[in-house]
Amino acid sequence: MTNRLIPFCAGLLLFVSCNQASKTEVSLKDYGAEPTVINIDAYTMSNSNFRTALWTGVNLQSTLMSIPVGGDVGLEKHPATDQFLRIEEGTAQVVMGDTETSLTFVKTAGKDFAIFVPAGKWHNIINTGNKPLKLYSIYSPAEHPHGTIHKTQEEAEEAEEAANQHYFNKNENFMTQELIQLPYATNALAPAISKQTIEFHHGKHLQGYVNNLKNLIQGTEFANADLETMIRESDGAIFNNAGQILNHNLYFLQFSPTGGGKPSGRLAQAIDAAFGSFENFQKEFETAGVGLFGSGWVWLATDKDGKLSITKEPNAGNPLTKGLKPLLTFDVWEHAYYLDFQNRRVDHLKSLWAIMDWKTVENRY
Numbered sequence: 001m002t003n004r005l006i007p008f009c010a011g012l013l014l015f016v017s018c019n020q021a022s023k024t025e026v027s028l029k030d031y032g033a034e035p036t037v038i039n040i041d042a043y044t045m046s047n048s049n050f051r052t053a054l055w056t057g058v059n060l061q062s063t064l065m066s067i068p069v070g071g072d073v074g075l076e077k078h079p080a081t082d083q084f085l086r087i088e089e090g091t092a093q094v095v096m097g098d099t100e101t102s103l104t105f106v107k108t109a110g111k112d113f114a115i116f117v118p119a120g121k122w123h124n125i126i127n128t129g130n131k132p133l134k135l136y137s138i139y140s141p142a143e144h145p146h147g148t149i150h151k152t153q154e155e156a157e158e159a160e161e162a163a164n165q166h167y168f169n170k171n172e173n174f175m176t177q178e179l180i181q182l183p184y185a186t187n188a189l190a191p192a193i194s195k196q197t198i199e200f201h202h203g204k205h206l207q208g209y210v211n212n213l214k215n216l217i218q219g220t221e222f223a224n225a226d227l228e229t230m231i232r233e234s235d236g237a238i239f240n241n242a243g244q245i246l247n248h249n250l251y252f253l254q255f256s257p258t259g260g261g262k263p264s265g266r267l268a269q270a271i272d273a274a275f276g277s278f279e280n281f282q283k284e285f286e287t288a289g290v291g292l293f294g295s296g297w298v299w300l301a302t303d304k305d306g307k308l309s310i311t312k313e314p315n316a317g318n319p320l321t322k323g324l325k326p327l328l329t330f331d332v333w334e335h336a337y338y339l340d341f342q343n344r345r346v347d348h349l350k351s352l353w354a355i356m357d358w359k360t361v362e363n364r365y
């Protein structure tokens, strides 16, 4: 008798305890990257926002969603983020596919169903029932900013549009597709960068990318686009040449023969906050540059909240494609240093601090 009752009572007690938790302890907020234990069923059922961020860590995020009758999550694709969803209440049709118009994977799902969305797949979840569809989602890595609350789908779409807004005004001097004029003489940055390297790097390599891009965009949708648009929306040769032009423009225009020293103001504070000290930032930046295999760029970039990070981008890569604003960059293609430093990439990178024009970088921040 006892043996038969215990499992039943334990289950009953757990059930009562869950219900009590849902009545008294649900506090909808983003718990951040803190140790957290919650009854996610109760939280999901309590959420009536289109989206509420529940937990945002370094590599993973959980959000709660409530989709009104007849509504949907919205057709979208996360290029580099895997997603898990679990339905706590309601009925849905799940669609996925390789393009927006070819959603060949179609399944019906309901309470207690799990949905796995691979990175790069177009997907949508449509509420086909007669009550709000309650689900929670886990993204890896995180998809939305910490503390995100979208009361409605319209609000979610507005936020996404804002996130896709450009960082740079097309009138900025580094946004030009033409060969930029250097604000210093070709011999003015020696010994960090010799006259000969400047002449090849600016006059031959950058000029080559400018010529290539002109030819490539003729008659395409990018014919009148600015560099940032091309980097965000193109791929292949247009992306490579537009990326190399913007990257080199940002690179050449950040130097001055009277440069050196340290940043000041907001940028200096943000560097201390992110890296502990300016000296530590320099060390981490050089390490990233040395550790980048092959050709590419090492960047200091900021997110929309002003938080700084160092990113390594291969080939023509730029942090814009990660939603970050580029501030400062070292070119680690061999053409940037081989005439002066041969294989001693680290010595070249260390030498660039002496010509860094921090006022220019501060203005980009």
Ligand SMILES: [Fe+2]
Pocket (backbone or CB within 6 Å): 201, 205, 248, 331, 333, 335, 336
């Ligand atoms: Fe270069």
